[in-house]
Every structure is written in C-alpha cells, then in structure tokens.
Amino acid sequence: MSERERLRDWAFQLDSEWGLRHVGKCIICGEMSLDSPSEDEAREWCLNHARATGDDHFELFGIQYGSALFREPLSVNGTSPT
Known part of the structure; x- marks a missing residue:
C-alpha cells in the first residue's frame, strides 16, 4: 500500500x-x-507567572483535541476496492 493510500x-x-x-x-x-x-x-496565568518569577516572555496559543479514526474503504458491489 502506498503512503498516499x-x-x-x-x-x-x-x-x-x-x-x-x-x-x-x-x-x-x-x-x-x-x-x-x-x-x-491563560493570559492571567502568564501575568501571575511574571509576577512570581520575573520571567517576561510568553507564548499564548489555542489547541484543539481530536482523534485519528480509521475509515473503512468504500466497497463497490460488495467487494473491497484494490
């Protein structure tokens, strides 16, 4: 099976x-x-961390969680595609 498939x-x-x-x-x-x-x-955490440590450079980002799901190939007339 090829990488693309x-x-x-x-x-x-x-x-x-x-x-x-x-x-x-x-x-x-x-x-x-x-x-x-x-x-x-998240922004408030950055400010509290700066107050507590003196560190002053931050990254603020958004993330989304998800799952990779295996999809069964579509069959044609009851047979698996090749």
Whole structure:
C-alpha cells in the first residue's frame, strides 16, 4: 500500500466536547499553564507567572483535541476496492 493510500484511510475528528482550549507558556523557563476554555485565564496565568518569577516572555496559543479514526474503504458491489 502506498503512503498516499494509507493516509486516505484515516480521518481526523475534532473532539467537540473540549472545544478550543488556551495555554500560556513561559518562553524563559518552559513552564506552561493548564489548558483552559478561557483565553483570559491563560493570559492571567502568564501575568501571575511574571509576577512570581520575573520571567517576561510568553507564548499564548489555542489547541484543539481530536482523534485519528480509521475509515473503512468504500466497497463497490460488495467487494473491497484494490
């Protein structure tokens, strides 16, 4: 099976239960906040971390969780495609 055929058999499904999550990360020490549904909470974590450590460079990003699901190939007249 070619790489292209292998990729076609999989689908990525976002986890709608989690939605978009936000994370703050300190670029100086690498510490990260817990993921949160609130961008404001992630930003507030960055500010609290700056107050506590003096670190002043951060990355704020959103993430989505999902799963890779195997899709059965469509059959033609009851036979598997080749």
